[in-house]
Amino acid sequence: MTPASPLIEATTPFDQPVKLKGRHRFFQGLQRMSSSPSLAKLGRTRSNEKVYKSSQKASISCVTLNSPVSTYSLSPPNSYSSHLSNGFSTAPTTPGTPGSQQSYFEANSRLRMLDLNDVTTSSIPLDIRTSKPLSAPLPEISEKPFPRRPDFNFWKDLPRELRLHVLSFLSPKELWTSLDCQTYYQQITSEALVKIMLKAGAFVKNLNLRGCVQLRDQWLSLGTRMTNQECRNLETFSIEGCKIERSSIHFFLLRNPRLLHINMPSMQNINNATMKIIACHCPQLELLNIDWCSQIDTKGLKKVIQSCLNLTDLRASEVRGLDENDFMLEIFQRNTLERLVLQHCESLTDEALQIMVHGDDPERDVLSDRPLVPPRRIRHLDISRCRSLTDKGVSSLAYNVPYLEGLRLCQNTALTDDALEELLQSTNRLTHLEVEEVEQLTNATLISLSKSAAAKSLEHLSISYCEQMGDIGVLPLLKACPEIKSMCLDNTRISDLVLMEASEQVRKRGSTIKKSHIPKKGLELVAFDCANVTWAGVREVLQGNGRVMQGRKKSVVQIQAVGFDGEEKKTRKVVEIQELLYPAQIIHLKAFYGWQQTVEEHYKRCVTGRWGAAARLEEKWAEWMVASEEVGVVGGHGWSSRRRRRRARDAETRVRDDEDGAAQDTATGDEGSGMEYAAGRVPRTGRRRARSGGCTVM
Incomplete structure (x- = not known):
């Protein structure tokens, strides 16, 4: 090929390049390798010689890898070659492209290839990727951790003027989505509260007016004035403890069809008409709290259960008419309730409870005589102070409430151990159990609970005033319940052994070697008014809370400088250091009122990590108790x-x-x-x- 050939002329930088095929494309690729020694010997004219001569820019030298002694193979020089880029960016450097501003090379610079024979004068081998001697080690870069900024309350630390300026950029809709007066209802006046409700009436979704008795004389006018503001977006409505008329309550219920939670306990002026309005205008209702509303009975509640298909939480303490089988059958057919509170319902009988759980005349298993019905979805059941219930009604819950987590049977004096024996064995998720003042229960119930699967998940137990329960039932329960967090054992027959075992079980839950670690409350233990509990048992709890134990020994190397005849000599010495273990969890005890002040002070010192002060207080209190007993015996003085x-x-x-x-x-x-x-x-x-x-x- 000659310089005047059309192929060479087409490759000038001033014309558009022509796509070649076949051998012409192959020859063009060979010509571009201008520094190749094999092509230089042929004496052919380089097609792009004019381009190199026309540019006055400096060239960049690179080392070719086509030598037979090299272990690397030669690749065509392009912008994506890692050996030729030498660690620089391989982004396009053509003027006008986004990467041209960050290029290390100018647009018109050229690459000049050098042979390895030209750089053999150096006796030190080079690393192509780093351009450094291969024998030289790479520098180590120590990554220092980024200093963590301590936690701070950004909004609290701002001056009041800046906070008001920030709030000025927010719209009323963003500010007044939730209006909760529960924490400051005593400090706010009725005029200010009415003004806030009128201004934010169109945006409020959560309205909590618990305890706002100052609005008693303004509810009627407030309802008329809020009609213009279109207060129709409420989702949560709470008026517990408010003095409000029935017509005002109906006003809020009629104009808010999106209500999800309605909380109005102890309202004596609402009746079944209120329940009818809820059933017709609040179909999305999920929670209804009408505890201690004596004017409501099951006729009104039945309409709510039939219309509100999403109802999962019903709290209807002291509601009349629970002995009607139609209402209980409706609850059974819906099977949507997860929390049911029926405290102090004298009308709740064994038959009504069986219909709510089993239905009316269910099919039964031939072998076990158990009803074949779908399991109930109830998770929390409260049937305290239902005096008409006996073992027959409560035992019907066994094997039918597998998701039960909380059960309250307080003050049901007719119940015995037979009512809970099968129920505790079939509730594997039970976490809260309260059987206060069930006088006929004995240690057999606690032993049965300790052997059941529910012992692994039990967190709260209350057996107050169960005077037949004592150490025989509580001790195995403490050992079988690793997650227990609260125990109410007042007015029972427990002794100091229970307090000692509780302290031991809490200590086994873990310890730490950090002295600055603040322990958390692992167990709330109520043990006052127990005749067999003495100050010695209380002292065991105090000692367990402040006990610092010795851990394993740790070997530490110490270097000491010793001077001898004017010369310093460094010696190494291995020293064993004893680690100390501090409790990770402690017990909050409620004992006899004469000792409670000391117990509380000792607890405060433990939760703040003042272990020495706690130990001194426990020791001084024990000395005082011994001395007071001696003085009290001789002189008749003392607590x-x-x-x-x-x-x-x-x-x-x-x-x-x-x-x-x-x-x-x-x-x-x-x-x-x-x-x-x-x-x-x-x-x-x-x-x-x-x-x-x-x-x-x-």
Whole structure:
């Protein structure tokens, strides 16, 4: 090919390039490799020689890899070659493109290829990618962690003027979506509250007026004035504790069809007509709270359940007419309720409860005689103070409420252990159980609960005033419930053993080696008014809360500089350091009122990490308790003097009866020690003793 050939002329930079095919394209690719030594020997004229000569820009030298001694293969020089780019950007550098502003090379610069023979004068091999000697190690870059900014309240730290300026850019719709007066209802005046409601009436979705009794005389006028503002977007409506007329309540219900939550307990002026309005105008209702509304019965509630298909939470304490089977059958057929509260419903009978769970005349299994019905979706059930319920009604819940998490059966005095035996075995998700003042329950119920699957998930237990329950049932339950967080054991027969076991179980939940770690409350334990609980058991809880234990030893290398004859010599020494383990969880105890102030102060010191101060307080309190007992026995003074005087009178009566032969002495040798001294009298026969034929002095 000659320089005057049309192929060469077509490749000038001033004309558009022509797409070639076949061997012409192959020859053009060979000609572009101007620095190739094989083509240089042929003596052919380079087609782009004029281009190189026309430019006055400096060239950039690169090293070709076509030498036989190189382990790299030669690739055509282009902008995407990693060996020729030398780490620079390979983005297009043509003028006018987005990448031309960030290019390291100018647009008219040229590349001049060098042979490896030209750079053999250097005896140090080069790394093509880094242009550094291969033997030189790469520098290590230490990545320092970015300093974390401490948490702060940005809005609280702003000056009041800046906060008002920021709020000025927001529209009323964005500001007044939720109007909750529960926290400041005592500080706001009725005029200010009315003004806010009128201005934001068209935007409010959540309206909580709990406790706003100052609006009692303005509800009627407020309803008329808010009609013009079109308060029709409410989703949550709460008027608990408000003095409001029935017509005003109906006004809000009629104009808000999007209501999801209605909370109006203890409203004595609403009746079944209110329930009819809710059923007709609030079809999306999910929560209805009408606790202690004595004017409502099951006739009005039945319409709500039939119309509101999304109703999942019904709280209807002290509602009349629950003995009607039609209403209970409607609840069974819907099967949408997840929370049902029926406290103090005297009309709730065993038959009504069975219809709500089983339906009317269900098909039964041949072997187990259990009704074959779909499981109930109830998760929280409260049937406290339903005096008409017996074991027959409560036992019908067994195997039919598998999703039950909370159960309250307080003050149902007719219940026994048989009512809960099968129910506790079939509720694997139970977390809250309250059986306060169910006097006939015994330790058998707690033992059955400890053996069930619900023990693994139980978090709250209340057996207050169950006087037949004690250590025999509570101790195995503490060991079987690793997630227990609250226990109400007041007025029971528990002793110091329960407090010691509770402290041990909480300690097993974990510890930490960080002294600055603040422990959290692991167990809320209520144990006041328990005759068998003494200050020694309370002290065990205090010691467990502030106990700092020794962990494993850790070896640490220490370097010491020792001077000898004017010269310093460094020595290495291995020292073993004892790690300390601090409790991660502690117990919040409620005990006898005379000790509670000390217990609370000790708890405050533990939750703030002042372990030394907590230990000193526990030690001083124990010394004071021992001294007060000694003083109280001799002089009749101290916090327990009244109790000791009462016991002294009882002991004197027993001694007199024993001398007369009217009664037998059943007390132990330790009971009644110093009773006569506490009453200010000298005993006639010394310390009381049993009739065992022992020494008179002892």
